[in-house]
Amino acid sequence: MEQQVKKRNRGETREVDEDKWVHDSSLDHKGRVPLRGLTGVWKASLFIIAIEFSERLSYFAIATNLISYLNKVMHQDLKTAAKNVNYWAGATTIMPLVGGFLADAYTGRFIMILLSSIIYFMGLSLLTMSEFIPGLKPCDLETCTHPGKVHEVVFFLAIYLLSLGTGGHKPCLESFGADQFDDDHLEERKQKMSYFNWWNFALCIGLLLAVTLIAYVQDYVSWGVADLILTVVMGITIVIFYLGKPFYRYRVPEGSLFTPMLQVLVAAINKRNLPYSSSPDLLYEVPKSQKFQGRYLCHTSDLRFLDKAAIIEDTQNLSAEKGGSPWRLATVTKVEETKLLLKMIPIWLTSLTFGICVAQASTFFLKQSSTMNRKITTNFEIPPASVYSISAIGMSLSVTIYDKILVPVLRKATGNERGINILQRIGIGMVLAVLSMAIAALVERKRLIVVDNEIIQGGKVGAISMSVFWLAPQYIVLGIGDGFTLVGMQEYFYDQVPDSMRSLGIAFYLSVIGVGSFLSSFLIILTDHITRKGGRGTSWFGKDLNNSHLDKFYWLVAAMNGLNLCIYVFLAKRYSYKNVQRRVVVADFNASDRAESVA
Template structure:
């Protein structure tokens, strides 16, 4: 439960180093010197990884993880006319004496149609070493794994609005910083990209407080091992992302008013007198949102997928950020066309001082606000993975090929 917190903590520490020290060296010493530092860092990383590799434990692959899902669908359709058993315990399950790589899952009442795949028909004999046809009879655990996979879909879709918001930190947020006063003192000026470190700092502080203070406190108060549920954590982060967009809109509106007052639009060049540290709230709020939602999504997609599909779970998490960037580009293009055809000026002019990015931020805040309502509706009806207790989890091997004891 703490792994992803500290994994992101380390990632953000590297990010702060990259957008401060490395960017400063690039601007003031040279790109060659910066690349030499990065090469040295990667060399140390590879050495550490190499010496840690023998201690890794790998789950032994057992065919395609999608095949059992298709077998459940086929079996459920074939048995669609059967009646549900009076007790879920009557559904077919792998005998506990049989060694299995996957954990056994308890029954849930959602998507009950697929339960029919585990109903034992009168002509199906399960005695001896004869195994049933997997396309006609699936285990209750396989049925529950399919349910888990289907439950991921609405959560994934409602996470895309957050991914679209995160895309602004590396685009419009940085563009804002390039048009503002970045001087510290009389001689030192920070590069525009360095402001991005505020998001990483916000995430570092939030993750530390959450893992070391919030979770232990809530664990004692609520008697819940996680403190709060994974989806509650994701939802809290979405609230902070909405606040970040609202704050960004207010700051951008103020920046535009100063730009007009200083006649930046009239032909003058150079940054406005407004300090770049006015952007600090929106960066920090989004960093806090990342600590809740981004890390929560990592934990969710790793924990709530079937055990054999955890690589797919991490891929789904990464796709939230990737698709969010595509959606951000699509939204900008659509808004640009709509505002031009409406007869007024486009929200995205030839430069930031002739644009209305503040309106775009308000649009994102509204989208996030509506998305939170949909997310809460789905999360309140979500059924978490129900793992049976005291059941063999898996046979694993360590990296050098030696056998490891089964996890129970």
């Protein structure tokens, strides 16, 4: 009886310790095990969301109006401007692969965010100076057809500095915010699922202000004043982010990320002739009695060939193997981490066509709006970029309804913590993307009929009578799709990568959008070449939108997404998710030491 009481007391002590301390391998700003009540969760995430709001405000203010700037100030034609926007957007969303790798392996996320913020601030400052300093300003738009070379060089240098800054910002900010929630604490794990939704809600608010308030200043006040506002806001939020330092939970970088994966592949190849193990329990794993930094992963039957890396060749020499070369024997956890990365490749590839759809919203959708009637009243006309706000509204509504209404209902119906699986959420957004492109094609066809009646035959000059709000359905549907697919991809690439690679995981998600932008540019070039040659000089992309056939291009993108969706569904149905062994926390009242845990 006394022994049972002692066991119960030890269990109560462990439970109290788990509520007091955070034993998930994170540290506080002084390198100690964090106190749960003083660090992490929303109190820390709000500082991080603040600087994300500023970064997204700046990014979308520049990205959504970039094609207009290149067209009006740089005097580039539609095709060249669209390609330059896609190249910049592609570079901006590919750079996070570098930033994410460096943060996870060497610098840590906090330091990378701080360095990237400074680079971002430098880019915004240079952009502001290019509009105010006489020697850097563009030429008088009334008297010249091309800006000065100096302004052109400074402008592109500035926006690519922003790309460089985003390279560290985007993968680390979101993953650093998610790190503030403990996966092995039930309440914090549920909060983390909501975190991704509300992170994107804040992102949409930044986007909304960027394409309304800032876009209005750009179009009707001054590009320089708009850049100055963005620079000041970024400076303020950098200070706010730094003030949150005592509240954050930090992850220590673990060195080279890909070496362990390579070791698994080499070990599996070296032992390719060995028979498969009769039981997963016979495969090698670090004993749970030893200190292990991280979480154990359960064995899965996927990519079974890699299991050979964990086969113990001689059970009599197990102790010697433990101290031997990791190029010969890998743990089950390392094998499973390698499987996770390899299984992500097909999902990443089948997400790229969605990235092509996203690229249209900030290029051709916006150019459509610039040719249409944007007047709300007799004296007020909305800027073309402000139409993008419809997409942000659609995404905000989608995220809010999903988090507050659908998830609680679906949790009860399915018994799944998330309501539905991550890949199911992504797939729903892909269906909506196909629908959005089909709607865009129909609306553009309608617009071209009006153009033919009013401009080509009627001789009208300027915007057509067709209201810009005809574009609302395609923007709303794509925005709702973003709320499913983009948020789902963020959660998927953060959650399903190895724990040590979460910044890189967010970078994988961003690379979908980046590669999608590059593919969009390539598709434009290829389609232009084929249609110009096959149509005896009549390309789908004319000198301006009124001489183009974007409706046919949208149908092409819709068809590509439809075919890709079939492949995605096939893969998603056969996908197995990360299988983590939940930890039981061992009491450790020395706050200066790292936490120990067992599976």
